[in-house]
Amino acid sequence: MANRRHGVPDRKSENDMITCELHEPADLQEAAQYLRQYLDDSRLLAGGTDLLVDLKTARVEARHVISLHRITNLRTIENRGDLRIGALTTVAQLENSPRLTGAFTVLREAARQMASPQIRNSATVGGNIASAVPCADLPPVLGVLNASLTLWSPKGERQIPLTEFFSGPRATARREEEILTTIVVPQPPPRFGAAYARFSLRDGNSIAVASVAASLALDGHGAISACRLMLGAVAPIPKRAVQAEQSLAGLTLVHGINDAIALATQAAEPITDLRASADYRRALVGILTRRALTTAHQRAREATND
Amino acid sequence: MTELRTLIINGESHAVAIQSGETLLDVLRDKLRLTGTKKGCDGGDCGACTVLIDGTPMNACLQLASTLEGRRITTIEGLAAGGQLTPLQRAFIDQGAVQCGFCTSGMILSSTALLEANGQPSAEEIKHALSGNLCRCTGYAAILRAVEQCTGKCDDCHRDKHDAHSDATTNGHLRAQARANGRDLSSCTNVGQPVARIDAADKVTGRATYTADIALPNMVYGSILMSPIAHGLIKRIDTSRARSLPGVLAVITGADVPQNTYGVSPARYDEEVLARAKVRHVGDPVAAVAAVDEATAQKALTLIDVEYEELPAVFDALEAVKPGAPLVHDRYERNINTHVAHNFGDVEAAFATSHHVREEVFTGNFVYQCPMEPQAAIAYWEHDGRLVLYSSTQAPHYVQYMLAHVFHMPLGQIRVIRPCVGGGFGVKAATNPLEVCSAVLSRMTGRPVKIVFSRSDTFHYYRGRHKQHMRFKLGVDAEGRITAFKSEIHLDGGAYSSFGVATAYYAGSMIPTLYKIPNYRYDGLRVMTNKPACGAMRGHGVPQPRFAFECLLNMVAEDLNIDPIEIRRRNAMTPNTTTVNGLEIGSCEFLATIDGVERDSHWNAKYGKLPRGRGIGVASGGFVSGAGYCIYRGQVQAQHEKGPEKFQKKSIFPHANAVIRVSEDGMAAFLMIGAAEIGQGSDTILVQIAAEAMGIPHTRMRMRSEDSDISPLDLGSYSSRVTLMAGNAVAAAGESVLDRLRPFAADLLGCAPDEVRARDGMMYSANDTTNTVDWAEVARQFFNEHGPLVGTGCYKPPDGLGGDYKGATVGTSPAYSFGTCCCEVSVDLETGKVHVDRFTDYHDCGTAINPQQVHGQVEGAIVMGAGEAIMEDVQFDATGHLLNPNLHGYLIMTIKDAPEIFSGIVDSYEPRGPYGAKEIGEGATLPVMGAVAHAIKNATGVWIKDLPITPEKILAALKAREAPQQSPPAYKEAVGRPAS
Ligand SMILES: Cc1cc2nc3c(=O)[nH]c(=O)nc-3n(C[C@H](O)[C@H](O)[C@H](O)COP(=O)(O)OP(=O)(O)OC[C@H]3O[C@@H](n4cnc5c(N)ncnc54)[C@H](O)[C@@H]3O)c2cc1C
Ligand code: FES
Numbered sequence A: 001m002a003n004r005r006h007g008v009p010d011r012k013s014e015n016d017m018i019t020c021e022l023h024e025p026a027d028l029q030e031a032a033q034y035l036r037q038y039l040d041d042s043r044l045l046a047g048g049t050d051l052l053v054d055l056k057t058a059r060v061e062a063r064h065v066i067s068l069h070r071i072t073n074l075r076t077i078e079n080r081g082d083l084r085i086g087a088l089t090t091v092a093q094l095e096n097s098p099r100l101t102g103a104f105t106v107l108r109e110a111a112r113q114m115a116s117p118q119i120r121n122s123a124t125v126g127g128n129i130a131s132a133v134p135c136a137d138l139p140p141v142l143g144v145l146n147a148s149l150t151l152w153s154p155k156g157e158r159q160i161p162l163t164e165f166f167s168g169p170r171a172t173a174r175r176e177e178e179i180l181t182t183i184v185v186p187q188p189p190p191r192f193g194a195a196y197a198r199f200s201l202r203d204g205n206s207i208a209v210a211s212v213a214a215s216l217a218l219d220g221h222g223a224i225s226a227c228r229l230m231l232g233a234v235a236p237i238p239k240r241a242v243q244a245e246q247s248l249a250g251l252t253l254v255h256g257i258n259d260a261i262a263l264a265t266q267a268a269e270p271i272t273d274l275r276a277s278a279d280y281r282r283a284l285v286g287i288l289t290r291r292a293l294t295t296a297h298q299r300a301r302e303a304t305n306d
Numbered sequence B: 001m002t003e004l005r006t007l008i009i010n011g012e013s014h015a016v017a018i019q020s021g022e023t024l025l026d027v028l029r030d031k032l033r034l035t036g037t038k039k040g041c042d043g044g045d046c047g048a049c050t051v052l053i054d055g056t057p058m059n060a061c062l063q064l065a066s067t068l069e070g071r072r073i074t075t076i077e078g079l080a081a082g083g084q085l086t087p088l089q090r091a092f093i094d095q096g097a098v099q100c101g102f103c104t105s106g107m108i109l110s111s112t113a114l115l116e117a118n119g120q121p122s123a124e125e126i127k128h129a130l131s132g133n134l135c136r137c138t139g140y141a142a143i144l145r146a147v148e149q150c151t152g153k154c155d156d157c158h159r160d161k162h163d164a165h166s167d168a169t170t171n172g173h174l175r176a177q178a179r180a181n182g183r184d185l186s187s188c189t190n191v192g193q194p195v196a197r198i199d200a201a202d203k204v205t206g207r208a209t210y211t212a213d214i215a216l217p218n219m220v221y222g223s224i225l226m227s228p229i230a231h232g233l234i235k236r237i238d239t240s241r242a243r244s245l246p247g248v249l250a251v252i253t254g255a256d257v258p259q260n261t262y263g264v265s266p267a268r269y270d271e272e273v274l275a276r277a278k279v280r281h282v283g284d285p286v287a288a289v290a291a292v293d294e295a296t297a298q299k300a301l302t303l304i305d306v307e308y309e310e311l312p313a314v315f316d317a318l319e320a321v322k323p324g325a326p327l328v329h330d331r332y333e334r335n336i337n338t339h340v341a342h343n344f345g346d347v348e349a350a351f352a353t354s355h356h357v358r359e360e361v362f363t364g365n366f367v368y369q370c371p372m373e374p375q376a377a378i379a380y381w382e383h384d385g386r387l388v389l390y391s392s393t394q395a396p397h398y399v400q401y402m403l404a405h406v407f408h409m410p411l412g413q414i415r416v417i418r419p420c421v422g423g424g425f426g427v428k429a430a431t432n433p434l435e436v437c438s439a440v441l442s443r444m445t446g447r448p449v450k451i452v453f454s455r456s457d458t459f460h461y462y463r464g465r466h467k468q469h470m471r472f473k474l475g476v477d478a479e480g481r482i483t484a485f486k487s488e489i490h491l492d493g494g495a496y497s498s499f500g501v502a503t504a505y506y507a508g509s510m511i512p513t514l515y516k517i518p519n520y521r522y523d524g525l526r527v528m529t530n531k532p533a534c535g536a537m538r539g540h541g542v543p544q545p546r547f548a549f550e551c552l553l554n555m556v557a558e559d560l561n562i563d564p565i566e567i568r569r570r571n572a573m574t575p576n577t578t579t580v581n582g583l584e585i586g587s588c589e590f591l592a593t594i595d596g597v598e599r600d601s602h603w604n605a606k607y608g609k610l611p612r613g614r615g616i617g618v619a620s621g622g623f624v625s626g627a628g629y630c631i632y633r634g635q636v637q638a639q640h641e642k643g644p645e646k647f648q649k650k651s652i653f654p655h656a657n658a659v660i661r662v663s664e665d666g667m668a669a670f671l672m673i674g675a676a677e678i679g680q681g682s683d684t685i686l687v688q689i690a691a692e693a694m695g696i697p698h699t700r701m702r703m704r705s706e707d708s709d710i711s712p713l714d715l716g717s718y719s720s721r722v723t724l725m726a727g728n729a730v731a732a733a734g735e736s737v738l739d740r741l742r743p744f745a746a747d748l749l750g751c752a753p754d755e756v757r758a759r760d761g762m763m764y765s766a767n768d769t770t771n772t773v774d775w776a777e778v779a780r781q782f783f784n785e786h787g788p789l790v791g792t793g794c795y796k797p798p799d800g801l802g803g804d805y806k807g808a809t810v811g812t813s814p815a816y817s818f819g820t821c822c823c824e825v826s827v828d829l830e831t832g833k834v835h836v837d838r839f840t841d842y843h844d845c846g847t848a849i850n851p852q853q854v855h856g857q858v859e860g861a862i863v864m865g866a867g868e869a870i871m872e873d874v875q876f877d878a879t880g881h882l883l884n885p886n887l888h889g890y891l892i893m894t895i896k897d898a899p900e901i902f903s904g905i906v907d908s909y910e911p912r913g914p915y916g917a918k919e920i921g922e923g924a925t926l927p928v929m930g931a932v933a934h935a936i937k938n939a940t941g942v943w944i945k946d947l948p949i950t951p952e953k954i955l956a957a958l959k960a961r962e963a964p965q966q967s968p969p970a971y972k973e974a975v976g977r978p979a980s
């Protein structure tokens, strides 16, 4: 809200200069030292497409910026059955990676719909997750692919499922000295498909008003053996629609889809903002759930998987 | 923390002192003076700052410069190695992909990276690669063609289509005109040609200099503090903390600035330089500072303590007129700024006998012009007391006039320089706080002061479209011929008058220019609210009423089962007609535009025959070619202390004035006229006209339009006036040069002076075209005998324009444009999302002086208008704060959203225009929104009468129709009746 006394309307002026001290650690150890030293007066800088905007608009205030640009070993995508994405991999790398085949191509689709080419060339996968913005595009997709996150600190590494990482808008389970290093996506089971359905108000460069990611695995009879549904931009965090997922277990899609849509819609906790009303967002969740499930199902049926 | 860092830019190493938080954009622009990289938003949304980092496009505004050591940075300045343009830069020039040029550097760098990676991109791939670069001028069509020109396969269909237009509108077109009008335009070598813009090469190389790019010696930086509340009294301002900040040179409040108010309409100067006692909207200027650098200036603003007493505020025009509503200004009773009551014929009697009458309520939106260049100004004072102002303005003369008023100075003591302007669309037509505050701060500091608006500031200053609440009633006979039309409009004007009085008149006056309306009544109220002031935007006051009228006409056509194209034909304006409100229509090829779109859109195969979810719609529009009267009355006065002058039904002084000086060797001619090139291309067409009039190639012309010390008065770029008015002045100046040469040529040719003709650099005798002499040789002869060869010309609109009622002047013009377009859309019937697929447009702009530029205006207007129709909307919260003062919340179309466009020009000749020309820039906007709304209706079955037509509104209307027992969705407001 407006800083009444100082009188600049709502501080979103976006031309405010950034005043900070910049640190450029050469490796994770050094980065962790800075983090420990400056604690909550510091921020990690990856692509900067969230952080620099936040610093300019004073949404975030931090005197110390710790840039990860010298750390070059976290910029790769490896696919050895499971997928290991370095946190500093750019969204453009994801969009264009030939290593993302099979069910993983959904990541390319999501990356392609995100932001603009210039932003994607800079924005990182780790930053998209760590900033924990409810409308971020990659968390729902990574979530339905059962991704987990590797959080590193000098004390050691821990692994946490992506779906447990988010605790609120811009709030996560990351501890102060931790750095997100890798996103691990397990090899999907046979007959698995995933899809991402997204709605935005403009075809180029606009954030999601609502999004739904779905994945499902089919048994030998065509019934759903496992399902994941994640909702974006309609809750304080990228949210799993657990009941909807469960409702589909053991059913064929045609039999289960309507209930799943109703349950997914119930799981949404949308707000009204300048882009859409809560009611419209709820309606979108239903439509997008149908689309995502239908495409995921189609893909699962087509998947030969090895 | 500042450190010396080495950046590799365009292959050269630069050691630069960089602050930790500094972005690459600021380092490039401010430290290295590589100003070809532009700042349009500073937030990653516009792409104007695109540079290549190791060959990859990125936003320089979102890169910390210090982190880029060792990376290869390429800016626009790095492309044309050795002065040789790249094929892409050439293609941007060839295809007319450059207008204001503010997006151009970014566009070219994004395209360069694409072509580097993929030499054969498809149209889809090009759109994907350019979707992070916003352009407000071109509608992206020419940009797409430019990239395609470089793909080798060179998607010929696109270009052919345009070449076909060019053919139709140059040679063949002019020949036809010559026959029709008994005038010979077929021999023109400049007029009618798709000449490349004269400023295009500078714009594709980043050389073009915009106000914010200029750094004067010893310059300091200003910044303006804006009100954080919508309505309140200023109880106390304490600037002491700001003054004591090191680096701060001056702090000013309402007490330190000239006390006279200013504005646009002389009867309603209600803007204060800085608020003295009261603030009236969030963003109202309250104080300003000058400091040694931008960061200090911004810091100082946060140290100014202002204590406000908040007052109740009013945000809704329909609430504001109710008795007891808070008053925004004491002087406007019930917040009514202007009341227009026009009544021609007897509408009620006509409705009573009409075959069919339909009444509907429509609501407009707050649409911001959103030029890609934010406003900027630099002021300094000469030692002899003269004021020099650089400003990003589209009306330098009115700025000069208003500064003279504010500072009590003679006009001649003020010099206004207009560098390149990155688009205007109306927002740069009024004098703004930057211009006045930079002058005040400069006088106090004795140094040049530069102030640049941030993107957020531009939204808080606004001066965008009025939101209009419209109740329209249309009566027709059994054949669909209009019998009467009644219009009641509340215009939400925001906190100040600005252009609003004219807006309120335009909203009514332009409706009868398109169709014959025998009985017409218009009641308009412009209402003050505690929001940023509205002003003039492309199509000034008319687009929303035109949208509503076209929708209503289409509704009536459907009610009576008449084809919407046919109902337009039956009512269409005809040449040489005086409208019911006293406007003189001269040339008018409206019918031809209707025929053109019917044919080329394949209307008959599509209308009513497309599958559900796809639709086609039609609408028409047109505009003035320049306002018949100046904004102020009387002469260009020396002093501003005199009282108001009595209105006379004629122009007191010429609205456009030109001087041409020919170089001593006869090989160049300098055209001087204060007409404001803001991206629309006026410099180029004026040069074409001058060259034509003199009979030399346009390549010999130089344009000097930027400096009021050099270029004589022209009223500026508004009301689509430049082509006709400045064009006439320039043609007259060219003819006067030629007249001075005639006796010399006659001597050399051995003929009578009046037999001398000039064409393409040669002079010859009308009787013997083989007897020629070099034009330059004749000019040299003149110089040898008489010294400087100079010609002058001026243009006054015809005397006596308009009727004899109050407000009759607004809407008068020497000539009117006409146009019709068909729009095709696809609608996702589940979500309500609209994609605008295609537009077919035909326009009567008179002679197209430069067909490429006409198509460029049409393409830009269509994309702007289509965005206005479906996505653009400045939104406010309950306390009057803007919710989307930025380019991620306020959405304008990207290249992915833009439709395919077919633009055609019909044969037309306007005797009052230079070489028969009228206007295109604003007229092209007018049919767009109505056509989009109609196409959506055609696709979905529902009319949305409330702009913008968002997916959410469409879905709500579809749902309401499925469940007819429920009442239809309540539109946000019902229109109350204006008190009359
Ligand atoms: C114009 C524009 C359009 C956008 N559109 C979209 C869109 O359509 N969809 C979308 O999802 N996002 C969008 N974004 C947001 C943004 O681009 C993405 O979220 C991006 O992925 C963020 O990555 P980054 O590397 O730039 O993060 P940064 O800005 O560098 O960092 C973001 C946050 O994450 C933290 N962080 C970064 N890396 C790590 C790490 N390795 N470990 C721990 N913490 C870390 C930082 O400290 C910071 O708090 C848009 C942004 C802009 C400016
Ligand atoms: S200025 Fe960088 S994207 Fe607009």
Ligand code: FES
Binding pocket: B097, B098, B099, B100, B101, B102, B103, B104, B134, B135, B136, B137, B138, B372, B422, B423, B679
């Ligand atoms: S030419 Fe693209 S913004 Fe003006």
